[in-house]
Amino acid sequence: MIEERLAALEDRLRRLEDELAITRLIASYGPLVDAGAAEAVAELWTEDGEYDVEGWHMRDRGQVRDMVESTAHQSLIAAGSAHFLGPASVTVDGDTAEAVCESLLIRHKDGGFFVWRAGANRFHMVRTRGGWRIAQRVTRALDGSEAARKLLFAPRTIGKPHAQG
Template sequence: MTIEERLQRLEDVVAITQLVASYGPLVDAGEAERVAELWTEDGIYDVDEYYMGSRAEVDAMVRSDAHQGLIGQGCSHFLGPAHVTVDGDRAVAVCESVLLVRHGDRVFPARIGANHFELARTTTGWQTTRRTTRGLDGGTDARDLLSRTGRI
Protein backbone atom coordinates (compact mmCIF):
# COMPACT_ATOMS: atom_id res chain seq x y z
CA MET A 1 0.00 0.00 0.00
CA THR A 2 1.41 3.38 -1.00
CA ILE A 3 1.77 6.27 1.40
CA GLU A 4 -1.03 8.06 -0.47
CA GLU A 5 -3.32 5.04 -0.05
CA ARG A 6 -2.45 4.81 3.63
CA LEU A 7 -3.14 8.52 4.09
CA GLN A 8 -6.49 8.20 2.29
CA ARG A 9 -7.45 5.26 4.52
CA LEU A 10 -6.60 7.28 7.64
CA GLU A 11 -8.58 10.27 6.37
CA ASP A 12 -11.54 7.99 5.68
CA VAL A 13 -11.40 6.45 9.15
CA VAL A 14 -11.27 9.89 10.76
CA ALA A 15 -14.17 11.18 8.64
CA ILE A 16 -16.33 8.16 9.51
CA THR A 17 -15.38 8.36 13.19
CA GLN A 18 -16.44 12.03 13.15
CA LEU A 19 -19.74 11.14 11.45
CA VAL A 20 -20.56 8.52 14.11
CA ALA A 21 -19.48 10.83 16.94
CA SER A 22 -21.62 13.68 15.61
CA TYR A 23 -24.91 11.76 15.87
CA GLY A 24 -25.35 12.14 19.64
CA PRO A 25 -24.68 15.87 19.95
CA LEU A 26 -26.76 16.68 16.87
CA VAL A 27 -29.77 14.53 17.82
CA ASP A 28 -29.69 15.88 21.40
CA ALA A 29 -29.59 19.44 20.05
CA GLY A 30 -32.66 18.69 17.91
CA GLU A 31 -30.78 19.44 14.68
CA ALA A 32 -33.12 17.39 12.51
CA GLU A 33 -31.74 18.46 9.13
CA ARG A 34 -28.12 17.94 10.17
CA VAL A 35 -28.90 14.53 11.69
CA ALA A 36 -30.72 13.50 8.52
CA GLU A 37 -27.74 14.59 6.39
CA LEU A 38 -25.70 11.83 8.03
CA TRP A 39 -27.73 9.44 5.82
CA THR A 40 -28.04 9.08 2.06
CA GLU A 41 -31.46 10.03 0.62
CA ASP A 42 -32.57 6.39 0.76
CA GLY A 43 -30.54 5.56 3.87
CA ILE A 44 -32.09 3.26 6.46
CA TYR A 45 -32.12 3.61 10.24
CA ASP A 46 -33.40 0.38 11.77
CA VAL A 47 -33.85 0.45 15.54
CA ASP A 48 -35.59 -2.42 17.39
CA GLU A 49 -38.98 -0.75 17.55
CA TYR A 50 -38.61 1.95 14.92
CA TYR A 51 -37.73 1.66 11.22
CA MET A 52 -36.86 4.70 9.12
CA GLY A 53 -36.45 4.01 5.41
CA SER A 54 -35.18 7.39 4.21
CA ARG A 55 -33.38 10.58 5.18
CA ALA A 56 -36.78 12.30 5.37
CA GLU A 57 -37.98 9.76 7.95
CA VAL A 58 -34.85 10.32 10.07
CA ASP A 59 -35.57 14.07 9.94
CA ALA A 60 -39.19 13.42 10.99
CA MET A 61 -38.06 11.26 13.92
CA VAL A 62 -35.91 14.08 15.31
CA ARG A 63 -38.82 16.53 14.91
CA SER A 64 -41.35 14.12 16.46
CA ASP A 65 -43.12 14.89 19.72
CA ALA A 66 -41.54 11.79 21.29
CA HIS A 67 -37.99 12.89 20.50
CA GLN A 68 -38.64 16.53 21.33
CA GLY A 69 -40.02 15.37 24.69
CA LEU A 70 -36.80 13.46 25.39
CA ILE A 71 -34.54 16.40 24.65
CA GLY A 72 -36.91 18.75 26.46
CA GLN A 73 -36.43 16.87 29.72
CA GLY A 74 -32.72 16.29 29.15
CA CYS A 75 -31.09 13.32 27.49
CA SER A 76 -27.80 12.13 26.06
CA HIS A 77 -27.39 9.78 23.11
CA PHE A 78 -23.80 8.66 23.62
CA LEU A 79 -22.06 6.46 21.06
CA GLY A 80 -18.83 4.86 22.19
CA PRO A 81 -15.74 4.76 20.03
CA ALA A 82 -16.44 3.12 16.69
CA HIS A 83 -14.33 0.43 15.10
CA VAL A 84 -14.15 1.47 11.43
CA THR A 85 -13.32 -0.81 8.48
CA VAL A 86 -12.90 0.77 5.04
CA ASP A 87 -12.92 -1.01 1.70
CA GLY A 88 -12.69 1.52 -1.15
CA ASP A 89 -15.91 3.52 -1.25
CA ARG A 90 -17.69 1.35 1.32
CA ALA A 91 -17.16 1.13 5.04
CA VAL A 92 -18.57 -0.33 8.23
CA ALA A 93 -18.47 1.12 11.74
CA VAL A 94 -19.46 -0.82 14.85
CA CYS A 95 -19.96 0.66 18.30
CA GLU A 96 -22.04 0.48 21.43
CA SER A 97 -24.33 3.23 22.67
CA VAL A 98 -26.23 4.37 25.72
CA LEU A 99 -29.24 6.65 25.97
CA LEU A 100 -29.36 8.55 29.26
CA VAL A 101 -32.60 10.29 30.24
CA ARG A 102 -33.19 12.81 33.01
CA HIS A 103 -36.15 12.33 35.34
CA GLY A 104 -36.29 15.21 37.80
CA ASP A 105 -32.86 15.63 39.30
CA ARG A 106 -31.69 12.09 38.44
CA VAL A 107 -30.34 10.58 35.24
CA PHE A 108 -31.10 7.00 34.26
CA PRO A 109 -29.90 4.75 31.46
CA ALA A 110 -32.93 4.19 29.23
CA ARG A 111 -31.28 2.01 26.59
CA ILE A 112 -27.99 0.34 25.79
CA GLY A 113 -27.39 -0.79 22.25
CA ALA A 114 -25.17 -2.32 19.61
CA ASN A 115 -24.80 -0.29 16.42
CA HIS A 116 -23.73 -1.38 12.96
CA PHE A 117 -23.28 1.40 10.37
CA GLU A 118 -22.91 0.70 6.66
CA LEU A 119 -21.48 3.73 4.87
CA ALA A 120 -20.71 4.88 1.35
CA ARG A 121 -18.46 7.57 -0.03
CA THR A 122 -20.69 10.08 -1.84
CA THR A 123 -20.05 13.32 -3.67
CA THR A 124 -20.49 15.14 -0.34
CA GLY A 125 -18.35 12.75 1.72
CA TRP A 126 -19.16 9.68 3.78
CA GLN A 127 -22.83 9.00 4.53
CA THR A 128 -24.76 6.23 6.22
CA THR A 129 -26.62 3.86 3.90
CA ARG A 130 -27.89 1.73 6.77
CA ARG A 131 -27.64 1.89 10.55
CA THR A 132 -28.94 -1.04 12.53
CA THR A 133 -29.31 -0.71 16.29
CA ARG A 134 -30.36 -3.50 18.62
CA GLY A 135 -30.77 -3.36 22.37
CA LEU A 136 -28.15 -5.11 24.44
CA ASP A 137 -30.72 -7.25 26.22
CA GLY A 138 -28.84 -10.52 26.38
CA GLY A 139 -30.25 -11.72 23.07
CA THR A 140 -28.33 -12.72 19.99
CA ASP A 141 -29.37 -9.81 17.71
CA ALA A 142 -27.10 -7.27 19.39
CA ARG A 143 -24.25 -9.74 19.77
CA ASP A 144 -24.51 -10.57 16.06
CA LEU A 145 -24.11 -6.86 15.21
CA LEU A 146 -21.07 -6.54 17.48
CA SER A 147 -19.49 -9.66 15.97
CA ARG A 148 -19.34 -7.88 12.60
CA THR A 149 -16.53 -5.68 13.92
CA GLY A 150 -13.76 -5.56 11.34
CA ARG A 151 -15.88 -7.06 8.54
CA ILE A 152 -17.44 -5.34 5.53
Protein backbone atom coordinates in the same frame (compact mmCIF):
# COMPACT_ATOMS: atom_id res chain seq x y z
CA MET B 1 10.84 2.48 -5.65
CA ILE B 2 10.16 5.98 -4.31
CA GLU B 3 6.95 6.13 -6.36
CA GLU B 4 5.77 2.84 -4.83
CA ARG B 5 6.55 4.04 -1.32
CA LEU B 6 4.79 7.34 -1.97
CA ALA B 7 1.72 5.53 -3.38
CA ALA B 8 1.65 3.23 -0.33
CA LEU B 9 1.92 6.23 1.99
CA GLU B 10 -0.89 8.02 0.15
CA ASP B 11 -3.09 4.92 0.49
CA ARG B 12 -2.40 4.71 4.22
CA LEU B 13 -3.11 8.42 4.66
CA ARG B 14 -6.39 8.19 2.74
CA ARG B 15 -7.50 5.20 4.87
CA LEU B 16 -6.70 7.13 8.07
CA GLU B 17 -8.54 10.21 6.79
CA ASP B 18 -11.54 8.03 5.88
CA GLU B 19 -11.58 6.36 9.30
CA LEU B 20 -11.38 9.76 11.01
CA ALA B 21 -14.19 11.19 8.86
CA ILE B 22 -16.42 8.20 9.62
CA THR B 23 -15.61 8.34 13.33
CA ARG B 24 -16.46 12.05 13.40
CA LEU B 25 -19.71 11.47 11.51
CA ILE B 26 -20.82 8.81 13.99
CA ALA B 27 -19.76 10.94 16.97
CA SER B 28 -21.77 13.89 15.61
CA TYR B 29 -25.07 11.97 15.79
CA GLY B 30 -25.51 12.33 19.57
CA PRO B 31 -25.04 16.09 19.90
CA LEU B 32 -27.14 16.75 16.78
CA VAL B 33 -30.04 14.52 17.80
CA ASP B 34 -29.99 15.90 21.37
CA ALA B 35 -30.07 19.44 19.97
CA GLY B 36 -33.09 18.49 17.86
CA ALA B 37 -31.25 19.47 14.68
CA ALA B 38 -33.47 17.37 12.43
CA GLU B 39 -32.07 18.47 9.09
CA ALA B 40 -28.45 18.03 10.21
CA VAL B 41 -29.21 14.56 11.59
CA ALA B 42 -30.94 13.58 8.33
CA GLU B 43 -27.92 14.79 6.34
CA LEU B 44 -25.79 12.12 8.03
CA TRP B 45 -27.65 9.56 5.87
CA THR B 46 -27.73 9.04 2.12
CA GLU B 47 -31.01 10.07 0.44
CA ASP B 48 -32.25 6.47 0.62
CA GLY B 49 -30.35 5.56 3.79
CA GLU B 50 -32.00 3.29 6.32
CA TYR B 51 -32.16 3.43 10.10
CA ASP B 52 -33.55 0.34 11.81
CA VAL B 53 -33.89 0.79 15.56
CA GLU B 54 -36.11 -1.14 17.97
CA GLY B 55 -39.06 -1.71 15.67
CA TRP B 56 -38.80 1.65 13.92
CA HIS B 57 -37.48 1.24 10.38
CA MET B 58 -36.79 4.54 8.66
CA ARG B 59 -36.17 4.10 4.95
CA ASP B 60 -34.87 7.50 3.84
CA ARG B 61 -33.52 10.84 4.97
CA GLY B 62 -36.99 12.33 5.29
CA GLN B 63 -38.10 9.64 7.73
CA VAL B 64 -34.95 10.20 9.83
CA ARG B 65 -35.79 13.92 9.92
CA ASP B 66 -39.39 13.09 10.89
CA MET B 67 -38.14 10.92 13.77
CA VAL B 68 -36.13 13.83 15.19
CA GLU B 69 -39.12 16.16 14.79
CA SER B 70 -41.57 13.64 16.31
CA THR B 71 -43.40 14.39 19.54
CA ALA B 72 -41.76 11.37 21.17
CA HIS B 73 -38.24 12.57 20.40
CA GLN B 74 -38.96 16.22 21.17
CA SER B 75 -40.40 15.18 24.57
CA LEU B 76 -37.31 13.10 25.26
CA ILE B 77 -34.85 15.93 24.60
CA ALA B 78 -37.04 18.50 26.36
CA ALA B 79 -36.74 16.42 29.55
CA GLY B 80 -32.95 16.10 29.13
CA SER B 81 -31.11 13.38 27.27
CA ALA B 82 -27.70 12.45 25.96
CA HIS B 83 -27.23 10.03 23.08
CA PHE B 84 -23.66 8.78 23.28
CA LEU B 85 -22.12 6.56 20.61
CA GLY B 86 -18.92 4.99 21.84
CA PRO B 87 -15.71 4.70 19.88
CA ALA B 88 -16.38 2.97 16.58
CA SER B 89 -14.40 0.15 15.05
CA VAL B 90 -14.19 1.17 11.39
CA THR B 91 -13.25 -0.97 8.39
CA VAL B 92 -12.82 0.88 5.08
CA ASP B 93 -12.79 -0.79 1.68
CA GLY B 94 -12.56 1.78 -1.10
CA ASP B 95 -15.80 3.77 -1.20
CA THR B 96 -17.64 1.63 1.35
CA ALA B 97 -17.07 1.01 5.03
CA GLU B 98 -18.52 -0.64 8.08
CA ALA B 99 -18.44 0.62 11.61
CA VAL B 100 -19.50 -1.05 14.84
CA CYS B 101 -20.02 0.62 18.20
CA GLU B 102 -22.10 0.59 21.32
CA SER B 103 -24.38 3.42 22.39
CA LEU B 104 -25.99 4.74 25.53
CA LEU B 105 -29.08 6.87 25.91
CA ILE B 106 -28.87 8.78 29.17
CA ARG B 107 -31.94 10.52 30.55
CA HIS B 108 -32.44 13.21 33.13
CA LYS B 109 -35.03 12.60 35.83
CA ASP B 110 -35.61 13.93 39.34
CA GLY B 111 -32.37 15.94 39.31
CA GLY B 112 -30.20 12.99 38.29
CA PHE B 113 -29.19 10.99 35.26
CA PHE B 114 -29.60 7.33 34.44
CA VAL B 115 -28.86 5.01 31.54
CA TRP B 116 -32.20 4.34 29.86
CA ARG B 117 -30.98 2.23 26.97
CA ALA B 118 -27.77 0.57 25.78
CA GLY B 119 -27.46 -0.46 22.15
CA ALA B 120 -25.34 -2.35 19.65
CA ASN B 121 -24.88 -0.51 16.34
CA ARG B 122 -23.64 -1.53 12.91
CA PHE B 123 -23.25 1.07 10.19
CA HIS B 124 -22.81 0.53 6.46
CA MET B 125 -21.22 3.70 5.09
CA VAL B 126 -20.66 4.96 1.55
CA ARG B 127 -18.50 7.71 0.17
CA THR B 128 -20.56 10.35 -1.66
CA ARG B 129 -19.67 13.61 -3.36
CA GLY B 130 -20.49 15.29 -0.05
CA GLY B 131 -18.30 12.92 1.98
CA TRP B 132 -19.09 9.78 3.95
CA ARG B 133 -22.76 9.09 4.68
CA ILE B 134 -24.74 6.35 6.42
CA ALA B 135 -26.39 3.97 3.96
CA GLN B 136 -27.71 1.77 6.75
CA ARG B 137 -27.66 1.80 10.52
CA VAL B 138 -29.04 -1.09 12.53
CA THR B 139 -29.38 -0.72 16.30
CA ARG B 140 -30.50 -3.39 18.75
CA ALA B 141 -30.88 -3.16 22.52
CA LEU B 142 -28.06 -4.77 24.47
CA ASP B 143 -30.54 -6.86 26.44
CA GLY B 144 -28.76 -10.19 26.09
CA SER B 145 -30.35 -10.93 22.73
CA GLU B 146 -28.51 -12.76 20.00
CA ALA B 147 -29.48 -10.02 17.51
CA ALA B 148 -27.50 -7.41 19.45
CA ARG B 149 -24.49 -9.68 19.86
CA LYS B 150 -24.53 -10.47 16.13
CA LEU B 151 -24.29 -6.76 15.32
CA LEU B 152 -21.21 -6.41 17.51
CA PHE B 153 -19.40 -9.49 16.26
CA ALA B 154 -20.26 -10.66 12.80
CA PRO B 155 -18.28 -11.13 9.63
CA ARG B 156 -17.74 -7.85 7.84
CA THR B 157 -20.08 -7.34 4.93
CA ILE B 158 -18.24 -4.56 3.14
CA GLY B 159 -20.02 -3.68 -0.06
CA LYS B 160 -23.48 -4.82 1.02
CA PRO B 161 -25.80 -3.85 3.88
CA HIS B 162 -25.86 -6.10 6.94
CA ALA B 163 -28.72 -8.56 7.23
CA GLN B 164 -31.41 -7.42 9.64
CA GLY B 165 -31.11 -8.94 13.12
